[in-house]
Amino acid sequence: MNKKPTSTLFWAKHLGLALAVIIVAGIVIHLQMNMTSAPTPVDAPEERSVAKGLSDFYREFRMTANQSERSEGADMVLDVTPSEQSLDDRLQSMSSALKPVDSRWEGEYKFRTFRAGNTLREAISSYAEQEGMQVIWDLNQDFVIKHQFQMDNTVAGSLAKIASAIDSNFEGKVATFMCPKQRSLVVTEKVTEYLSTQCSRVGS
Numbered sequence: 306m307n308k309k310p311t312s313t314l315f316w317a318k319h320l321g322l323a324l325a326v327i328i329v330a331g332i333v334i335h336l337q338m339n340m341t342s343a344p345t346p347v348d349a350p351e352e353r354s355v356a357k358g359l360s361d362f363y364r365e366f367r368m369t370a371n372q373s374e375r376s377e378g379a380d381m382v383l384d385v386t387p388s389e390q391s392l393d394d395r396l397q398s399m400s401s402a403l404k405p406v407d408s409r410w411e412g413e414y415k416f417r418t419f420r421a422g423n424t425l426r427e428a429i430s431s432y433a434e435q436e437g438m439q440v441i442w443d444l445n446q447d448f449v450i451k452h453q454f455q456m457d458n459t460v461a462g463s464l465a466k467i468a469s470a471i472d473s474n475f476e477g478k479v480a481t482f483m484c485p486k487q488r489s490l491v492v493t494e495k496v497t498e499y500l501s502t503q504c505s506r507v508g509s
Contacts, residue, residue: 465508
């Protein structure tokens with residue numbers, strides 16, 4: 306029996322299939338190259354990663370802090386009126402009024418958006434309040450967020466990162482504490498006796 310026609314048909318089918326695969330692959334590569342080389346529309350919103358958003362924010366307010374004269378960029382730094390009561394007195398007066406939180410509390414770990422136009426204190430305080438906590442911002446400056454960014458962390462961890470970022474704007478080292486008896490997160494450049502003995506440092 307002659308099996309040549311069957312063999313020829315077999316190879317013809319496989320060659321045809323291979324050719325089709327090559328053509329499809331060529332089309333896909335061509336489309337990908339066009340998408341890569343296509344210019345980004347002028348009005349397209351910039352995709353800001355967590356790292357880029359934070360690094361841009363840090364750079365901007367640090368540049369502002371180093372300027373000898375106030376400029377348009379300096380508007381992102383706001384003066385905060387200090388409390389007439391000392392930090393330790395405030396914390397001690399709150400101890401009996403609130404139900405303590407677990408001493409290991411950090412908050413839910415998730416993405417949180419810090420929107421342009423808000424201040425750092427407003428944004429982190431709002432997130433803390435959503436989880437039954439409050440932020441005591443014991444600093445004489447607050448900072449306006451110029452570009453929106455996100456942080457993938459807990460509330461306590463986010464505040465610790467913020468403290469690290471703004472540290473260069475203050476004479477003392479800015480630190481974050483969690484005070485369970487007061488259900489409070491404290492950001493300050495003055496480590497008091499009460500903070501040292503009754504609260505735990507975050508991000509140390």
